Amino acid sequence: MINANEFLTPAQARGFNFYAGVPCSFLTPLINRTISDPMTAYVGAASEGEAVAVAAGAYLAGRRTVVMCQNSGLGNAINPLTSLNFPFQIPTLLIVTWRGQPGLKDEPQHELMGQITDEMLELIRVAHAPFPSEASQVSEALDRARAWMEESGLPFAFVMEKDSVRDDGLNEPPREDRPTGTTIDFFEAGDLPTRVAILERVLALAPTNAALIATTGKCGRELFTLADRPQHFYLVGSMGGASALGLGVALNVTRPVVVLDGDGAALMKLGNFATIGAHAPGNLIHLLLDNGVHDSTGGQSTVSGNVAFADVAVACGYARAYRSETLEGFERAFADALKGPKPALLHARIAPGSMDKLGRPTVKPHEVAARFKAFLAAG
Numbered sequence: 001m002i003n004a005n006e007f008l009t010p011a012q013a014r015g016f017n018f019y020a021g022v023p024c025s026f027l028t029p030l031i032n033r034t035i036s037d038p039m040t041a042y043v044g045a046a047s048e049g050e051a052v053a054v055a056a057g058a059y060l061a062g063r064r065t066v067v068m069c070q071n072s073g074l075g076n077a078i079n080p081l082t083s084l085n086f087p088f089q090i091p092t093l094l095i096v097t098w099r100g101q102p103g104l105k106d107e108p109q110h111e112l113m114g115q116i117t118d119e120m121l122e123l124i125r126v127a128h129a130p131f132p133s134e135a136s137q138v139s140e141a142l143d144r145a146r147a148w149m150e151e152s153g154l155p156f157a158f159v160m161e162k163d164s165v166r167d168d169g170l171n172e173p174p175r176e177d178r179p180t181g182t183t184i185d186f187f188e189a190g191d192l193p194t195r196v197a198i199l200e201r202v203l204a205l206a207p208t209n210a211a212l213i214a215t216t217g218k219c220g221r222e223l224f225t226l227a228d229r230p231q232h233f234y235l236v237g238s239m240g241g242a243s244a245l246g247l248g249v250a251l252n253v254t255r256p257v258v259v260l261d262g263d264g265a266a267l268m269k270l271g272n273f274a275t276i277g278a279h280a281p282g283n284l285i286h287l288l289l290d291n292g293v294h295d296s297t298g299g300q301s302t303v304s305g306n307v308a309f310a311d312v313a314v315a316c317g318y319a320r321a322y323r324s325e326t327l328e329g330f331e332r333a334f335a336d337a338l339k340g341p342k343p344a345l346l347h348a349r350i351a352p353g354s355m356d357k358l359g360r361p362t363v364k365p366h367e368v369a370a371r372f373k374a375f376l377a378a379g
Contacts, residue, residue, distance in 0.1 A: 021066075021069050027069075035172050043247070049080050056092070057245040058248040063252055072109065083236075128158065185324075187329060188325075192326070192349055193348075193351065195219065199260070202287070203223075224360070231372065233369070233372045240266070247281065256338070257285070259287060262290070264294045266309065273313055276343050278317055285337050285344050313347075321345040321346075323347050324348045
């Protein structure tokens, strides 16, 4: 058994200083110490998949990241690990607990995952090793993990057994109480705009130093067709992860960050709203383009007609939220969001459908990630 600092101090010396995760009792000592240490950043995510996406954004912004989760929660992380980290070649250090380890008594819900944890990591091509439980093992283990990630561009996992780390208590700073955000409507008579018309306005109005992150599906495809720029990140997988990735970026840069989200994707990871509101980055604008359907898969209806996204955002801690239903209303709302308090959500009702000559990104995902990372590093 080691104490938390015997892992975190050498990890910090190797640049691992941004953590995201979902608690597990096995992880309590590491999470508590990470939260308590002002030299490390920790984002407590609403789900394991969200934590992976947040860490991916932080990596793109220049941080070396760690994601901590229970092995049962590994199931929630498989989608971003395989459709975000793998194609975009985004490494992160995973610390996955081994609940349900064969031969140890544990709760029944962990039995199956305990038997297949190693196989699951191997299946999704995540190299892994036992978590170092002796102080003398830590530096070498971290060096091996870092070398693998630098060579492969892929995640590496430590599998943590019970009682690997001693708990030294929690010293969590209190969260700042903030005033309730404001909801502003820009409603006027007119037709619902198309998504491509909205994207044209975004390209025209967004500052030239803004990072644009487009959700998977036709949103990213239309953005690419209109203009392919180094500051564009096309999330071709990991549905629902755009806003979490945007949070990871926004927490680590000063430039504006604009997330282009969809109603189906936002509904899939609605917990992202709460995490964004809690961390309240002052440079993040979350544009939710709501056409009421899954446009990329045949136009099946979503349930967005029943959801007051702007009210949800304010309830979750966004500083300001807007609603629009016309192109003119969107322009006015976006202009106000750019200069107003943030994080801000703009819920824009749009018409279903997409542009006639719709292309697909021809830049490979790992090339998109590399140039986006270079853009963010440029200041």
